[in-house]
Every structure is written in C-alpha cells, then in structure tokens.
Amino acid sequence: MFAVINLISLRILRYRFTLIVTFYRLLATMLYLYVAYVKAYRKQVISINLRQSFQGISLKREQQLIRGYYRHICDLLVEPFMASNLGYSSIGSIVQYKNLQLLNELFEKKKDVILMLAHYGNWEYVNTLPAVCNYEIIAIYAPLKNKFLHDNMLRLRKKFGLKLVCKDEWHKVIREKREKPALFIIIGDQRPALEKHSLEFLNQKTYIQIGGERIARMKACPVLFLDIERTRRNHYVYDFQLITVDASKEEHLFISKRYFQELEKVINNRPELWLWSHRRWYTESYVN
Known part of the structure; x- marks a missing residue:
C-alpha cells in the first residue's frame, strides 16, 4: 500500500x-x-x-x-x-552545487567567507544555496522604485532562507560580531561610481569596484569565486573556486585581478550568458 x-x-x-x-x-x-x-x-x-x-x-x-x-x-x-x-523538492533538478566541501573546510576555521559572483549565467539561483548548506548566507540588495516588484523580488530571493540586507545597512551588518561565521555574497562586476581603480578586462581598460576586496581584507577572511555553468536550459552548475584563504595577506588588488581573470574566462567560454545590455564601460560610443 x-x-x-x-x-x-x-x-x-x-x-x-x-x-x-x-x-x-x-x-x-x-x-x-x-x-x-x-x-x-x-x-x-x-x-x-x-x-x-x-x-x-x-x-x-x-x-x-x-x-x-x-x-x-x-x-x-x-x-x-x-x-x-x-520548491525544495525539485531544486536538484535545476541547480547543482559543486565543491561544497570547500565551504565546509573554510567554515571550520571559524571565519566569515566572501563569495564573489557576477552578472553571469543565473546569479539569482544562488538564493537556493541555503537549501543545501547550514550556514547563514547574507546578500545585499538595492530597493526597487516599484513597490509591487520590490516586494515580490524580496519574497522570491528569501524563499529558501537567504538573508537580505539593504545596501544602506550593508557596512553595519558586515561589521557585526556573530556567534557563527556567515557567507557574504558580493557581485563585483558593476560599473563603479568613481573612476579610481582599473585593469584590463575583455580587451579594454575597465574601471572596477573593489568593495568586496576591501571587506575581505578587513575581515582577514577567505574569498571564493563562483563559476557558473549552464549545462542545459534552466539548469546551472555552481562551482566554488578559492581565490585566497586570507585576504589580508594578499597584495593590493590581487583579489580583484583574480576575480576579473576568472570572470573573463567564463565569459569567453559562453559570451551570451553575461549581462551585455548595460553600459559597463565609460565610453562615448553609447548613444542615449
């Protein structure tokens, strides 16, 4: 029966x-x-x-x-x-996480971990990560002007246990002391407000944000890059790759350079999966 x-x-x-x-x-x-x-x-x-x-x-x-x-x-x-x-029962049918053991090993050191990803593949699916691990996972968000869209996006992102922090509260939350270490998700490929730090990326001078690196150096914690691969339609594989075990011991911009090197590799492999529709570079070629 x-x-x-x-x-x-x-x-x-x-x-x-x-x-x-x-x-x-x-x-x-x-x-x-x-x-x-x-x-x-x-x-x-x-x-x-x-x-x-x-x-x-x-x-x-x-x-x-x-x-x-x-x-x-x-x-x-x-x-x-x-x-x-x-829902939870079908997560494995659309999302696969590789190298979760690396996360476990890093958290055993009782330190927070910075996970750097990009607008590549489906970065939104990372909100399912709490469904497959027991650590607190925290991500930043920027409020949307449309209240209906804002409320629905928050609901979707929090569905599996992701903790969301408004960008205005981000630095306060980063500095809080916790009983247990947490994983902080940072997207690092946005165009910065100030033209201060640059490197060669996709065959051109590119100004970069280094907020993720600064936070990691301040916390003297490990930094990971998230490699995202689309294996078939609507299905993605996420692979955690170590950049450093202690950001405070690395040279200035080492983490940012490694991050963009890894990102360039995945973009060259599947270019159509990156966010091309935004004005990423400072150039006069764009037409309003």
Missing part, C-alpha cells in the same frame, strides 16, 4: 515539475519574440559592448550572440519564479 502511494506521489511530482517548467519556458519564448523582434531591447548598447570586447568579431557572430543573449535574458527573467514554484 505504501509503495503504491509513494509511486503515485512521485508521478504527481514529476507531472507537476513538467507542467511548471513547460509553462515558464513558453512564457520565456514569448518574451524572447517581443524583446528580440519587437523591442530590440538595448540592441545598440549590446552591439557596442560586444564589438569592443571581441575586436574583429564578424557581423554574423555578433548577431548570433545578440540572439543568444536575448534568449538567455528572457529565461533569466522567469527562472526565479520557476524555482520558487518548484
């Missing part, structure tokens, strides 16, 4: 998973048709970014990457909702 009930339950879960994934894939496809062929969303910015990053790129390859980017960004828009509706 129990075996029959278990079999029925498994089939229901399987059908539910298939229905949810199919619905969101259809929604993403419709979004793609609008974004690519009606709106041509920020196509000029995307084109400029690609040409400057991949010098000598052919028109055919450029158009291929633009279409691939549009497909990816439309999937990215629906994937947080899909993950939320699938």
Whole structure:
C-alpha cells in the first residue's frame, strides 16, 4: 500500500515539475519574440559592448550572440519564479552545487567567507544555496522604485532562507560580531561610481569596484569565486573556486585581478550568458 502511494506521489511530482517548467519556458519564448523582434531591447548598447570586447568579431557572430543573449535574458527573467514554484523538492533538478566541501573546510576555521559572483549565467539561483548548506548566507540588495516588484523580488530571493540586507545597512551588518561565521555574497562586476581603480578586462581598460576586496581584507577572511555553468536550459552548475584563504595577506588588488581573470574566462567560454545590455564601460560610443 505504501509503495503504491509513494509511486503515485512521485508521478504527481514529476507531472507537476513538467507542467511548471513547460509553462515558464513558453512564457520565456514569448518574451524572447517581443524583446528580440519587437523591442530590440538595448540592441545598440549590446552591439557596442560586444564589438569592443571581441575586436574583429564578424557581423554574423555578433548577431548570433545578440540572439543568444536575448534568449538567455528572457529565461533569466522567469527562472526565479520557476524555482520558487518548484520548491525544495525539485531544486536538484535545476541547480547543482559543486565543491561544497570547500565551504565546509573554510567554515571550520571559524571565519566569515566572501563569495564573489557576477552578472553571469543565473546569479539569482544562488538564493537556493541555503537549501543545501547550514550556514547563514547574507546578500545585499538595492530597493526597487516599484513597490509591487520590490516586494515580490524580496519574497522570491528569501524563499529558501537567504538573508537580505539593504545596501544602506550593508557596512553595519558586515561589521557585526556573530556567534557563527556567515557567507557574504558580493557581485563585483558593476560599473563603479568613481573612476579610481582599473585593469584590463575583455580587451579594454575597465574601471572596477573593489568593495568586496576591501571587506575581505578587513575581515582577514577567505574569498571564493563562483563559476557558473549552464549545462542545459534552466539548469546551472555552481562551482566554488578559492581565490585566497586570507585576504589580508594578499597584495593590493590581487583579489580583484583574480576575480576579473576568472570572470573573463567564463565569459569567453559562453559570451551570451553575461549581462551585455548595460553600459559597463565609460565610453562615448553609447548613444542615449
């Protein structure tokens, strides 16, 4: 009897998973048709970014990457909702974490850990990390002007136990003393407000934020880079890679340089998965 009930339950879960994934894939496809062929969303910015990053790129390859980017960004828009509706039982079907043992080893040292990721692949899926580990995981967020969108994005991001901190409270939370170490998630590839620190990235001078490095040096803690690989549609593999075990012992900008070196590798491998539609570089080529 129990075996029959278990079999029925498994089939229901399987059908539910298939229905949810199919619905969101259809929604993403419709979004793609609008974004690519009606709106041509920020196509000029995307084109400029690609040409400057991949010098000598052919028109055919450029158009291929633009279409691939549009497909990816439309999937990215629906994937947080899909993950939320699938719930804990189906996380393993869309997300896989590699090298979790490295996290365990670092936390055994009783120090906080800085996890640096980028706007590559699906960085939003990282909100599922609390479902597979027992550590406090903290991420920063910037409030959205639209209250409906703001409330829903917070709900989606907190679904699996991620602790969210408003950017205005970030430095206060970073300095708090805790009974147990925590993992701090920092996205490091945004364009900085001030043109102070720069390096060579994607074949051009790039100004960078070094907030993640500063925090890590202050806390004398380990720093990890999160490598994100899309293995199939809506499915991502996250691999934790060690940059340093003690940021305070590294030279100035060592962590930032390593971070951008690793990011450049993954972008060159699958260019369409990075966020090309934003004005990342200071250039007069962009047209308002």
